[in-house]
Each structure stands twice: as C-alpha cells, then as structure tokens.
Amino acid sequence: MAAFLDIVHWPGCESIDWGEKRNTVASVASGVLFFSGWWIIVDAAVIYSSQEEMNHAFHTCGVFSTLAFFMINAVSNGQVRGDVYGEGCFGRTGARLWLFIGFMMMFGSLIAAIWILFGAFVVTGKAVYPGLAIFFQNVLIFFSTLIYKFGRTEDL
Template sequence: MSIGDCLENINLPPCVWFEGGDKRNAYASILSGFLFFAGWWTIIDAASVYQGKVEAGYHMCGVFGTLSLIIVNSLSNAQIRGDAYEGGCLGPRGSRVVLFLGFVIGFASVIASCWVLFAGFADSDTKWPGVALFLQNALIFIASIIYKFGRTEDLWA
C-alpha cells in the first residue's frame, strides 16, 4: 500500500477563493481597503503614542501616497488599453501618462518615507515612528497595486 492509495478517497471541497471573476474583484477591493486602513492606522498609532516625534511634515508622505492611490485607480483598465476612451485631446496615451505619474507619486512617497526613517529615526532611541511612516506608505502603495491589477474587469463598466 502506497501513500497514493491512502489519499485516493480524500475529497476536498472546491476552493471558493479562486471561483469566478466577480468574487476576485470583491476580494481585491477588500484586501486593498484593509491595507490602506492598516497603513493609516500605523501612523495614527505612532503619532498618538509618540507625541512630538512625528512632525507635521512627515504626514505629507502619506497624503501623497493616498493621492497616488486615487489617481491610479481613477483610470479604468479599458481607458488604459484604449478600448473605451474615445474623447479628449490625448486619448489612451494621456491616460497611460496619468497612470505613470500616479505610480511615480506613490513610489516617491515610499522613497521619501524611507528617507525619513533612516535620516530622522535611525540614530534615535524611538524607531517606531519612522517604521510606522514607512509601513504606512508601503501598505498604501501595495494597496494601490492590488486594487489596480488584482481585478479581472472594471467594477463599473
């Protein structure tokens, strides 16, 4: 009797996670929303626990990361492909430029938060505010990517 014979009669239920395109859209939305929430929660926690360590200018990284998420996900995939975008002066090329600029803003906010982490908090005793700032921007950037490319089709098309 081999291991293959023992496992022959085991029936596993079908995996609900990968079933259908409409559920994939919902899961991508839920996961990206949770990551966005977790990113802002970490910086709010650090700012409330370590009052005075997180300066007001540090929050601009998160604001620009959020702006990047809005810019990137305001364009539909059909506009980027050129299927549904017929008007305007730039057409699909303009929507691709806007998508690129949105990702540049998001990546710049991650780089700026990394710079603040190493320049402002590497030699101090309390490193959590810098780590929280970096986590906030990294999670917002990942949420933007998951929401943009994790969906099979546009939600409102």
C-alpha cells in the first residue's frame, strides 16, 4: 500500500528542473499563503468590527502564529543538524530548542484557533465567518511556514 502511487506518472512534471527555481517558487508560494491568511483576518475584522461580533482578543492566535513563523524560519536546517561552521550562542542544542518552541507556538495557535471557531462561534450560534477567518488565517500561516522551511534549499 505504501507505493500505490508509484505507477502514476504525470508526463508534464517529469521534465521540470526545479534546481535553480526551487527557492523562488517556495518563497513566492509561502508569501502568497502568508498574505492570504492576514488578508482573510483583516477582512473579517473590518466586517465584524464590534467587540460583540468578534472579540478582539481572538487576534492573538494570528500574532503568535506569525511570531512562530519567524522563529521557525530563523533557524537553518544546517544549524539543527550541526553542519554549520559557527556554533552561535547555544550551538545545535539551542537551535533545536528554538525550533521546538517555535513549532509548539505554531501548533498551539492552530489548536487555539480551532477552539475559538467551535467554542465561540459554532456552539453559540453566532455568525461563523469570523471563526472561520481566524482558523484559516492560522492554517494558511502554518502551511506557509512549512513551505518556506522545507521547500527551499540551503544555498541561498
């Protein structure tokens, strides 16, 4: 079952050489996802501007998700593996700890966005769009982080 897609071939994609364009494509895709997440939440904040319609404290999830985006992408994969020449302040252990804290913040804000969606909007019967906007903002920033972190090569 693990290799059931090995027989599927897409002729148009086999001849594409992503070598020199991989960093550009990953950066643009990540930027579009990040921008779309913030665009959605700004739209919801403009439409539902009163405190009763959407609590302003719910924007905290997006702020922590954005902070985690910068924390995760501040550490290179070489620092985590220990392949770099300079050790930095705490070396490989510090880089791994920083990356772990960043991922914990990212997952925590994603879980909080799901909790806000269901706890504050779906269950109470309010308009669901602000909750969906908070959720999709965090999901888009999460995927933006993954694309930017793991979609690029190390030689920038």
